[in-house]
Amino acid sequence: MxxxxxxxxxxxxxxxxxxxxxxxxxxxxxxxxxxxxxxxxxxxxxxxxxxxxxxxxxxxxxxxxxxxxxxxxxxxxxxxxxxxxxxxxxxxxxxxxxxxxxxxxxxxxxxxxxxxxxRVKPGLLSLQWKIDVSLSQSTQQRNKESLQRTTYVILTIKLTDGQTNTYRLSIDKFQALRYSVASALKSMIVLERRNCMRKY
Known part of the structure; x- marks a missing residue:
């Protein structure tokens, strides 16, 4: 299809x-x-x-x-x-x-x-993610040349209108995004269960 x-x-x-x-x-x-x-x-x-x-x-x-x-x-x-x-x-x-x-x-x-x-906004076609671990020099201890590890999540989102968007999120921001999406889905499920939303 x-x-x-x-x-x-x-x-x-x-x-x-x-x-x-x-x-x-x-x-x-x-x-x-x-x-x-x-x-x-x-x-x-x-x-x-x-x-x-x-x-x-x-x-x-x-x-x-x-x-x-x-x-x-x-x-x-x-x-x-x-x-x-x-x-x-x-x-x-x-x-x-x-x-x-x-x-x-x-x-x-x-x-x-x-x-x-x-008019509707384009829909989500696909979502891919990967972990990006980068090593950066600590600004506080430059003289000792110590390295600090920073972890990010790279999100690649493809839309139905052909656009591809890439986002780089910290772990905290990624967790906040997951929570927001889960909350939205839960609210949609609650709404769908109401009698006024059902088709007869």
Whole structure:
């Protein structure tokens, strides 16, 4: 599975309702729905949206457009046709709709005005660390030429937008980072267990 397809399909549970509606959508409805969805996401909703006869089908297409817009803002890479087609086929769109929607979602112009509220920071692709032990001359005892050993942790972080960042941390700072990450994860687990955060 490619990296793009893995990114697109990372939360399969969110597409359960959408995949129930997609087989009913016709090819002629795709382009108008995409245009209306883009206008709504850009903060300029069309008055026709409120009077749509097929509001459920529009909602399904809007969810797909929103998903692609969010992920595109994170990765900055153009979508691969095969990955988009595979994802849409998994949502049970008809072959005609898959072809039409793929051609629209792979157009760069579609993402030129991605709204600020949809933009996401790049995700973490990989994290590597190693121990760096360096020997430095003690400033207090230069005349005796004594050596002092200093230990650091080198973190190399790769992001989904292609950036690679390297950090050099002391052991204390590294332990503080570990504690902060563990605390954040614990808070997320507590939140996920609350009824208001569960999807029905």
């Amino acid at each position: 490619s990296q793009q397809l893995e990114l697109l399909t990372e939360s399969p549970a969110q597409w359960t309702t959408v995949s129930l509606l997609t087989p009913e959508i016709q090819k002629k409805e795709i382009k108008p729905f995409v245009i209306l969805a883009l206008k709504e996401l850009e903060g300029n909703p069309d008055s026709r949206t409120s009077s749509l006869m097929n509001a459920d089908k529009f909602s399904a297409v809007r969810e797909v457009v929103r998903h692609f817009a969010r992920l595109r803002s994170a990765t900055k890479d153009a979508w691969h046709l095969d990955d988009v087609q595979t994802f849409l086929e998994g949502l049970r769109f008809s072959p005609d709709c898959v072809a039409e929607l793929t051609s629209l979602l792979c157009m760069d112009q579609m993402y030129s005005n991605i709204p600020t509220h949809l």
